[in-house]
Amino acid sequence: MPHRIVHMLRARDTGRRPVMLAIAGDSAAGKTTLTRGLVECLGEDRMTAVCVDDYHRYDREERRNKPFTALHPDCNHIEVMEQHLQLLAMGEPILKPVYDHGSGRLVRPELVEPRDFVIVEGLLPLYSKMARACFDITVYLDPPEEQRHAWKVRRDTTRRGYTAEQVREELRRRELESAAFIRPQRRHADIVVRFGPLAGRDEPPGAPLSAELLLRPTIDHPELDEVVRGADALHLRLLRDTDGRPVDSLHVHGDVSPEEAEIVKKAVWERLDVDTPLPGGLGGLADGDRSDPVAITQLLLLYHLINADRVRPAS
Ligand SMILES: Nc1ncnc2c1ncn2[C@@H]1O[C@H](COP(=O)(O)OP(=O)(O)OP(=O)(O)O)[C@@H](O)[C@H]1O
Ligand SMILES: O=C(CO)[C@H](O)[C@H](O)COP(=O)(O)O
Numbered sequence: 229m230p231h232r233i234v235h236m237l238r239a240r241d242t243g244r245r246p247v248m249l250a251i252a253g254d255s256a257a258g259k260t261t262l263t264r265g266l267v268e269c270l271g272e273d274r275m276t277a278v279c280v281d282d283y284h285r286y287d288r289e290e291r292r293n294k295p296f297t298a299l300h301p302d303c304n305h306i307e308v309m310e311q312h313l314q315l316l317a318m319g320e321p322i323l324k325p326v327y328d329h330g331s332g333r334l335v336r337p338e339l340v341e342p343r344d345f346v347i348v349e350g351l352l353p354l355y356s357k358m359a360r361a362c363f364d365i366t367v368y369l370d371p372p373e374e375q376r377h378a379w380k381v382r383r384d385t386t387r388r389g390y391t392a393e394q395v396r397e398e399l400r401r402r403e404l405e406s407a408a409f410i411r412p413q414r415r416h417a418d419i420v421v422r423f424g425p426l427a428g429r430d431e432p433p434g435a436p437l438s439a440e441l442l443l444r445p446t447i448d449h450p451e452l453d454e455v456v457r458g459a460d461a462l463h464l465r466l467l468r469d470t471d472g473r474p475v476d477s478l479h480v481h482g483d484v485s486p487e488e489a490e491i492v493k494k495a496v497w498e499r500l501d502v503d504t505p506l507p508g509g510l511g512g513l514a515d516g517d518r519s520d521p522v523a524i525t526q527l528l529l530l531y532h533l534i535n536a537d538r539v540r541p542a543s
């Protein structure tokens with residue numbers, strides 16, 4: 229089905245369809261971390277999360293003898309992923325393959341039924357035009373490479389059974405495919421998020437990570453001028469995007485005080501004009517720590533999800 233037809237079908241007033249959010253990025257860029265908070269907030273009864281790394285064509289053992297890595301589109305069932313994304317976008321269930329990161333094996337597929345909101349995260353959700361046509365909101369996670377490598381080494385040695393040297397060797401092996409297939413997805417995102425030290429700010433190693441959010445005009449963002457006015461730890465700047473067009477960049481300092489973070493969260497939430505109170509529990513990290521820049525990013529994504537839910541056709 230050509231991608232324009234997906235747009236047309238999704239725009240038809242014929243029934244409820246889920247709001248679709250894509251979170252793309254390289255391995256250990258923080259996709260699961262961001263997704264987990266959103267699911268906790270909206271609840272599993274309203275939100276379905278899908279990881280498209282489950283569409284790996286080969287298991288870990290088979291991949292050893294291939295001339296490419298898990299990042300390569302040929303190493304993934306891209307056409308099946310596209311079909312499944314279309315079905316989910318139309319509110320239909322799928323029988324999704326499952327890749328077990330613990331054993332490195334492809335295991336029993338699972339039935340996935342889309343709820344009101346579907347988050348699709350993984351290495352290649354924005355790889356093709358057809359896949360991109362399925363989403364209402366698109367995000368690319370873009371941490372500094374040094375930071376991502378450190379996260380990957382820690383995560384893969386503690387939870388996926390690798391040695392640090394194996395992870396570093398794999399990162400070296402992946403670099404060309406990362407540049408060819410993962411990083412180009414950045415240009416297709418409505419929001420580009422970078423958790424890391426902000427350029428020009430003295431943020432010593434070990435300091436809480438700041439966030440830089442590029443808010444492209446491809447979707448309607450909440451009015452943030454007033455939210456950041458007078459704030460010490462948040463700034464909105466107008467920059468030139470990679471294509472030369474003006475784009476807003478929101479900075480949230482890692483050392484934002486809990487009081488200021490709370491004021492900002494409430495202000496963003498109020499712009500949604502909903503009856504429910506500001507959700508707690510945002511900003512959780514893997515080791516039980518919390519991050520306000522992560523929480524504010526999640527809140528902005530919640531804003532977009534709930535706003536898109538409000539304008540979609542009723543059943
Ligand atoms: N914003 C953040 N602040 C601090 N640590 C983070 C952040 N995001 C991710 N991490 C760390 O990086 C590790 C990898 O993150 P996560 O599992 O979310 O990445 P991912 O993109 O889902 O990875 P993969 O695609 O390989 O499954 C986490 O275990 C966590 O320790
Ligand atoms: O990039 C990754 C996303 O998590 C994984 O490394 C990829 O899915 C392959 O998995 P494995 O580490 O089991 O070979």
